[in-house]
Amino acid sequence: MCGIVAYIGPRDAAPILLEGLQRLEYRGYDSAGIAVAPPAGAKGAKAAKGARGAHQDAPRELRVRKTKGRVADLAETVPARFKGGAGIGHTRWATHGEPSDANAHPHTDRAGRIAVVHNGILENADELRARLRDEGAEFLSETDTEVLAHLVSAQLAEADGDLEEAVRRSLQQVVGTYGVAVLDAEQPDRIVVARNGSPIVLGIGEKEMFAASDVAALVRYTRQVVHLDDGELAVVRADGFRTFTEDARATAKQPSTVDWEVGSFDTGEYEHFLAKEIHEQPAAVERTLSGRIDDRFATAHLGGLNLDPREARAFRRVKVLGCGSAYYAGELGAQLIEELSRVPAHAEPASEFRYRNPVIEADTLYIAVSQSGETYDTLAAVQEIKRKGGRVLGVVNTVGSAIARECDGGLYLHAGPEISVASTKAFTSTVVAFALIALHFGRVHDLSPADGRRICAGLKALPDQIRQILDHEKKTGQIAELAKRYADHPGMMFVGRVRGWPVAREGAQKLKEVSYVHAEAYPASELKHGPLALIGPELPTVAVVPDDELLEKNLTTLGEIRARRGRVLMVGHTAPDVKLAEDTVLVPRNEPELDPILLGIPLQLLAYHAAVALGRDVDKPRNLAKSVTVE
Template identity: 65%
Template sequence: MCGIVGYVGTRDAIPVLVEGLHRLEYRGYDSAGVAVVRRGKVVVTKAAGRVQELRDRLTKPTPSTIGIAHTRWATHGEPSDRNAHPHLDAEGRIAVVHNGIIENAKQLRARLGAAGVELVSETDTEAIAHLIAAELAAGAGSLEDAVRAALRQVEGTYGLVVLDRTRPDELVVARNGSPIVLGIGEGEMFVASDVAALVHHTQRVVFLDDGELATVRAGEYRTSTLEARRTSKEPTTVDMVADDYELGGHPDFMRKEMAEQPEAVERALRGRLDERFATAHLGGLGLDAMALRAVRRVKFLGCGSAYYAGQLGANLVEELARIPADAEPASEFRYRNPVVDPDTLYVAISQSGETLDTLAAVQELRRKGGRVIGAVNVVGSAVARECGSGVFLHAGPEVSVASTKAMTNMTVSFAMLALLLGRVRDLSAASGQRIVAGLRALPARIEEVLGDDAAIREVAKRHAGAKHMFFLGRVRGWPVAREGAQKLKEISYVHAEAYQSAELKHGPLALIDADMPSVVVVPDDELLSKNLGTIEQIKARGGPVIAVTNADLPEGLADDVIRVSRGEPELDPIVLTVALQLLAYHLAVELGRDVDKPRNLAKSVTVE
């Protein structure tokens, strides 16, 4: 959620820090700040609002070769200059930037206040700066030792970077539940909460694990545990480059990432489909045919769009493999004391691989002996490392807060998982070949939907005045409707509700009137007549209808029709979802919304 950038080297730190913050803007934030050491002093500049407002305040030259920076998403205290990071101790010696939530912050602040410390912000982070300063005053031998001692008093999650004005050649970083990555340059080192801030400078990175610290200097880094045990962390090379985070002629990242979906799906399929045996190869699962046959149930765990992708995946598994499957919000999983079945395959879904609720669900499963695989888009992420096996999405970097290409690649990956599970059971070779061909055709089908952009934009314009909208679907169309409502809510701020079509007459039908458009997902499948009946019920009560379909509807039945091509029925929801992405996008643009950075939201949710 929040963004962290740190630098130590030979260059002027502030341009590096601010450029890094700019690349992390997509994560969501409400204030920004930097701190550098200049002539033995920590110089801090902060601003509530966007990074550009911070940039506007940095008019006075402050050359320095070391510094830390932050974009804050408020958890403790309102967005303001005072609550923005970095935070200092009372003497201005220690500066700290922090992602996460300190759960015992109230107690720590009270203890510091009783000791005579004057706290100047409402944040949990400020307490960490004072704790570190106290440990140094008490004789801690190094900054790393002081940070370690302070963190032993802290309960909660953190990704943090610490700067000491008396040690202007080193940074100390630590991680527990919130990502921290080191970037290795030539005679310089970088720190960030996301590789997006690093790839402009280096592709060699080190991912810290939970409970791990690092001391970073221009030419070296040293890692250790919270218990002061040295660890060995070898750099890895990420396949992302700076151009992945550029608009490339598109008006915004959401539009760019929707346009990249055909290519992203091709990457997800590459080398994974087997026409000869009509199956899929997912070597990252680490499961042979015997282990796959032993799976008696599949449960998908994710948050937001990842959860809805899991629902689509559950439908695919039940249809193709005939194994009971369902999806559940990862945020609720560990709190209900779940029964963990050793014969169930759990699938943890996260675009970033750092979603805290999903990571906590994985840890709960591992603690109880569950078999869990990951479906993530970031190699080396926390969920990927915790699971140890799974499916890499190959969607490429996703910058816009609203997930499009990653969500699509999730469902494509689950279709391959369902095909694989089906073919080791009773799915016939002929049916397998049909699904393989259907998967091969997906990039072209998605390209066709994207080519209908102008028509969908006109539909959006006609309904841009709506204050509320229904999204309706049955069975295959139900998760599509839920994802469509999610997209509309998060980027347009229009209130949207998703319902199973059959539930409409059990209460929600009371809300239908001329000002309540209904978006009805109508796949050309065995439930077509049922879905047509739903539309008739809405029209009989004066409700406008937008049908999203690949079927031939009776003329005049719906007020607007968004058409997609026919394909294999099991895979049609993937293409229908792309059409709803475009509808939500154009409604949001028509309303003048910032589609890449919707209010109150963040790309990678690393707090509860």
Template identity: 60%
Template sequence: MCGIVGYIGGQPAAPFLVEGLTRLEYRGYDSAGIAVLSRDAKAKEKTTAVRTVGRVRELEAALPKRLAGRVGIGHTRWATHGPAAERNAHPHRSADGRISVVHNGIIDNAASLRAALEDAGVEFASDTDTEVVAHLVARSEADSLEAAVLEALGRVSGTYALAVMDERHPDRIVVARSGSPLIIGVGDKEMFIASDAAALVRHTDRAVHLDDGELATVTATGFHTFDQYANATERTPVQLAVAVEDLELSGHEHYMSKEMREQPEAAETVLRGRLDERFATARLDGLMLDPRELRSFRRVKILGCGSAYYVGQMGAQMIEDLARIPADAEAASEFRYRQPIIETDTLYVVVSQSGETADTAFAVNEIRRKGGRVVGLVNVVGSTIAREVDGGIYLHAGPEIAVASTKALTNMGLAFGLLALHLGRLRDLSHADGLRILRGLERIPGQIREVFESEERIREVAGRIAGAQSAFYIGRVRGFPVAREGAQKFKEISYVHAEAYQTSELKHGPLALITPEMPTIAVIPDDELAERNIAAAEQVLARKGPLVAVSHPGVDLARLGVETITVPKNEPELDPILLTIPTQLLAYHAAVALGHDVDKPRNLAKSVTVE
């Protein structure tokens, strides 16, 4: 959610810190700051710290012209404790200025630690939970920075990714991780620290991903990892799977626009090598489950947050349709708090673009602690969830920068199609039906391209509804998750209130809100419920409600005279994947028409690493 960067080596640290923070802007933040250790041993101030509210460009403008220190840490903050203000921006420092800390996550017992420190005479300069760590490290009487950090963390409960600098030990940065990602980039006589590989790719292609409970001492010449008991651990750098060009706009106005247009290629990538025509099934070796194990599951439970939850609902319907196994989706953020019953004959599937979504990662821990089998649909290799699950399906959508997920979401839907096909063919799905679904999956990349041929019309429709105060999205059975995801996209980037309802529920209350000022976006697939969906649309029109239909060529809507966005027809089980694409475009063009920052919607973050 927040961003951490750090540098130690032979070059000035500030340029990397600023560049790295800029690369992490997509994660969402409201303030930024850096702290750099001076090269001048006689300098009155050994640490130069600059913090600003707003974008990284404001931070860069506020930096001294000469900032030559070769050790530094930086941070972009998404407010949790205390408002967006300079005093709350990171890095936070100890009272004597010796210790500087940047932190992602939440210190659960910060209030009690703060009270104890204040009783001991410590004066706090911020409202944050992070500042307690700086004071705890500074007050330690340990002989080394590593020991002081360990002592401080022994008093802390919560989640954290930390980077700590000490003026007494200017040759090192100590980092620690528990529940929030942290990566060490390995260079040539220089080392990098980041919470996301995007900050590293211009400088190194080798990195070490810390595990939960692991710490490291990072110097210009290398790193040493150890656990919470100071025992050495073994870490080997791995190749980063992100290229610099993947993170560029490449001529597009917004990352969201670029990523939507990358969907056909991303879809081809997730399907490549996974379609088995001979047996009319999917090859999913990454699940690490043999046919006998897969047949033993009597239920599938899918967990995700936000858009991942809604695509999980699509996936549950696919699994029930094709495999005839009871399946349902649930918000991962609520899962562990309702004392869930973990069943050994249930296959748990967690979904996360970043692989770092805190609520979903905690759900994985709960399932594994109680003996459940959990697999993941994750986009980022080496991420927390990818390493914690028993197996899974990598989405291979490529880096996704815009906060609103598009290509990763589509690949999640395709991955569920593969999983449903695989499970179905292990049970009662016929070879003919398996081949039907396989052919349907093969058609999807080309059909996504067809949707974009209607983009200009979709832009015009979006411009007409952008000025509304509220909007309804409605859909039924397979169409309902499409409506939920559509409403999510519309509200998060256009800031227009949007709600999703099952079409059948309109008459049970929401119809009272239909007015000429309240547009309704109706998902009407060409399926067995098409006539019922059309009847509901007529109820909206009878009350003079503006209506936009997202539908198929075979649905007769001409007699209603409504605005229709037509989507190519695929197999009924796979149609929701394609029906989602126009809702992305509607949201995007509405947000553009309203002049909003499409890639960085207010108050939101790309990877939600706090509860």
């Protein structure tokens, strides 16, 4: 889980690589490095500090800089004269070996001629390392990636010095997942990239080419991109590219246009991306809804599902798969689908799904949820379902991503790029997308036109209601003040019933992600079956209490907590008796089925302000990365 950037063209690569890595730092950020091939006239150039020691007879060596820490730390080590028009860069989130200078990418062979950056995990790295050691290779890191650098170097002789052939033969010996970029000091006119389970995107410029693991690194320079498929390689030169498979068959790729703006990758008026993205939610929800509400028939217009009404009615069950916040959004989505269409629906962590040898049913519709569209556990679940003949839809934010391409149909969120590791606008837009799906399925089944119109009106009201919540916080600072008080506690309990339960789970997830305050979510109805033993003055409870048919039962739970001297922060529609909740945050009412979307917004603000109060690295919380492309 990390970021890759590559450039080849007439400009110096180093500044472009560093700028691209800064845009990808949210994907991994414990170490960073770049390697640049010296210009063609620089024969015999010595490797820069940080590169592997080279044989004196090596005619050309790469210039390498890498360091533990952030991209800013790396930039301080790169000299002004770090020339070369071809280079690769990497920012890392550790999977093999602790963060250190030695374990940072790029990794090179012994001669300093070959450099590799790699996302993913090579499962047979130990076996390959032992074989290469027997052949004389010396290893300086704990990483699996270094194995690949030595392997490519060893294959060069057998491939008559042909870099793409050497990379192709090397990858045929590898077991595992990878997104890689390979640079050869002796062939500075090309970079070879490859993908298997970890994204690689090519960027097409004017007499220059780019490659990256995420389009975020490319949008400043080009909007024309090509997504590699699993098992595909590309040779990238300044004047173009060529793609082919691991068995050397040529492939044809058509560029697509990225519609993200460069400004989306700046914090603008906000201190953090997380704050910016929370406040972008009204516009993000508007984009998710745009063109998808059919007032005439009180339904949703979702041609991307690729399901006609007869096919939609044939499904007897819906299974939603996602990881982390996408899973919690899937829980809300399953609830919406079941409530509006009366088709049984259930959400499950995608990371566990394929390991229990699931039964794939012909009359079950599977929906995969991923903000990045590249989450490996979710992608693997999709592939398992497809392998067994199941029908899969995707709900993703990134156009052209692997999950989007694997699925039979689905919805793009159009939420815009999300840079902060903790998901907010993508989470909210995902739940809105599920509301559209639930409305569509409901009207295909037995949801009345009157109820359809009611849900359509509720969906249209969401953006302005989210603005109301955010504007109220800007004016009053209520949640920021509450966050300062509650952040001093060692932990917090989050509770909710039915519609409020997934909201509570996501609220607890956000708090622990960005503030490092321990948070546990529990169904409010289950407190008395064990967790009530934890309740006391030292453990505050955040209660999600919509004004629905379970209001009285939720208030009874608050009474149980207060009777044990527990402090309660209630998020709901109506302020209860002061004896039941010490603090209350109110949100506007929508339709009961859609209220959870609004109830989640204050919990995002609570987590953000708690993290700020505690001095946390809000956008890059420790140990986490945005796009989880390994198991």
